[in-house]
């Protein structure tokens with residue numbers, strides 16, 4: 001019984017934050033250190049329509065910046081398609097601005113709408129500074145499923 005409870009709490013803890021194998025797409029003024037998508041127990045992340053996923057990108061900034069803005073694309077068959085997120089202000093997404101030369105965790109939610117097509121794509125998530133340069137740029141492989 002106690003073992004079962006322990007096992008359950010361990011699996012819940014694991015489900016809480018899944019570090020994903022992402023690709024770094026190169027950034028000028030910072031660098032990603034870790035990406036977590038919750039829940040995403042395996043790659044590509046299976047994104048179920050109607051569900052919301054949290055994205056946590058830990059990165060370090062090499063510059064100071066008053067602002068930060070997220071730029072998200074869905075790359076489908078090699079073609080990047082701009083993807084609007086409800087709030088692209090990084091300073092309202094877990095980052096306390098102004099940004100200093102240190103490490104931050106950027107946090108946002110990804111709502112998978114019911115009308116999205118079921119397909120495999122790569123999510124390209126960038127965060128840009130005052131000068132429109134990338135603080136981080138990550139590629140996360142996902143699969144949208146019903």
Ligand SMILES: *[C@@H]1O[C@H](CO)[C@@H](O)[C@H](O)[C@H]1NC(C)=O
Nearest residue numbers: 017034036056057058105107
């Ligand atoms: C975001 O990820 C970092 C690095 O893995 C972790 O230290 C931090 O606690 C995470 N934040 C949240 C709210 O999960």
